[in-house]
Amino acid sequence: MKTTGDAKILLAHGGGGQLSDELIRQRIWPKFKDGLTELTDSAKLELTSKSICFTTDSYVVKPLFFSGGDIGKLAVCGTVNDLAVAGSRPVALSLSLIIEEGFEFELLEKILSSISKAARQNNVAIVTGDTKIVEAGAADGIFINTCGIGVRLAGVDLGFDKIKAGDSVIVSGTIGDHGMTILSQREGIKFQSQLKSDCAGVAELTCRLLEDVKGVKFMRDPTRGGLASTLNEISKTTGLSIEINETDIPVNKTVQAAADMLGFDVLTIANEGKFVAIVPAGSADDCLGICREHPLGKKASIIGEVTETTDVPVVEIKTRIGGRRIVQMPYGRELPRIC
């Protein structure tokens, strides 16, 4: 079949006519034929349970391709992770593209292949989609939205309300890898070749954890705003305080060096393949064991605990040299378009 407009996306590819049909049938559909069995506007799904999790995320990361991933892989893994930390097994994703006129088909092809591969790796099917084209200058290359449906794990009920003083705080691996990779790549700084985003889907590991250890209370993936944001949100919502130990927080050396050089606190830097879990102190070692057996949890660590609040709820860190400081909710201007 001949395809009109071989090199670049045209506005007409979004018009709902012949060219849209070509774009979808020839370039997009073939990547996702397993899940997208029919080109109707809605997917029909038979779930294994009526209890589900449902989530959405739009991805606007810049640059589109980075060490360790690209916007496509991120769009799958990020949404998989949101379902995973909610205590569900991800089953189906939607895929919605907003593409700028003039975007190269070659790049689109790479991104779609990456989405397809990440979906397979994470055992989720892309079951429904949408493509919109906007004129040159009205978007920045490509934005991707994925929504996800996960089937809730039986007997698992995570929530802020389960968290109590004395609970342990676990992080599943090194922090800051994604954010420092993106940032270094944008700044074009030297050690970028040694940095690599942690972009990965953690559902296999979280499902194993939740199935094998009873009583896990809460999980969250520390993306935008990093560990600092996640812990502050837990503290703010529960009214409890959190104390963490700097020496127990796993950080790759290059990430730490990049953060120091660029003046960032690694606690505020985004992650895309990690989770924070709040677990009863008595189960913390079991959880750690399960994490460390999994490729994505080898560097998991118990980084601190939930404590009673004396004055106002705070997140406090015991520093490497024995001091203490408050870990504040980051203001938000650090890293635009990190995911």
Add this chain to the structure above:
Amino acid sequence: MKTTGDAKILLAHGGGGQLSDELIRQRIWPKFKDGLTELTDSAKLELTSKSICFTTDSYVVKPLFFSGGDIGKLAVCGTVNDLAVAGSRPVALSLSLIIEEGFEFELLEKILSSISKAARQNNVAIVTGDTKIVEAGAADGIFINTCGIGVRLAGVDLGFDKIKAGDSVIVSGTIGDHGMTILSQREGIKFQSQLKSDCAGVAELTCRLLEDVKGVKFMRDPTRGGLASTLNEISKTTGLSIEINETDIPVNKTVQAAADMLGFDVLTIANEGKFVAIVPAGSADDCLGICREHPLGKKASIIGEVTETTDVPVVEIKTRIGGRRIVQMPYGRELPRIC
């Protein structure tokens, strides 16, 4: 509570820190508190069935506000309609915003109120969301993605494969209203005040139709590409032909005048509150009766029938003056950013 940055969206509102938290807690959450009971990344839902429909759409319409609606109302109704025509009852939507730095809070407020109102009117809850901010120039104001989950109606099984020669083709009302409204507004032409988008959610009507009349075979909302695109897709996929009668196709006079003046074929113009239904000839009058009792189906009409294909499958129209012509799949360049 004091809000930082009162008039306009800042990049930092998307950073995942304090300002993101403010934006979400103070401006977005209050509009959707019914469905968004907890600010976690995934919604937990208890469905009434394991058989669901799942759909996604990104909305990039320009201008953001138009006669009869705005991007917010459109983002709810469009996704509701995709679920409706798939034979399901819409229950939950996600809401994902991509906002350009500098976008006015006042406009955001209007759009969110509109989303909230449309969700209530259509009996769906906004249950999960996401907000991304991109720098000025990297998007055009605001783009909205909604995904939807609908519970499939028992005993209803719609599909291209059910369609047979002899079936009737029904359209639920006048065509071209949405597209011509947007286009006229963009062009600033005179009669725009008399044009009004048909933007509406048709799920109440489609559910009634599917529950009261057995044997409805297929439904589709003729959005981008209009009736021409929908009928051609049916013809192409089934291998059957379709014959429609121009005199039976309901078109508002002002829409027809606008289309004639601007040189558009009204058959190719987008609709946002209409559906096409393929029904057995024997049930067509019953279907019409049900449609006409509903405010959104008052001008419903049987516009033609599915026929055997003699040579290649075609959509043919018998014109007002007794001629015949082929209705082609539109090429797609007519109307960018119509939805």
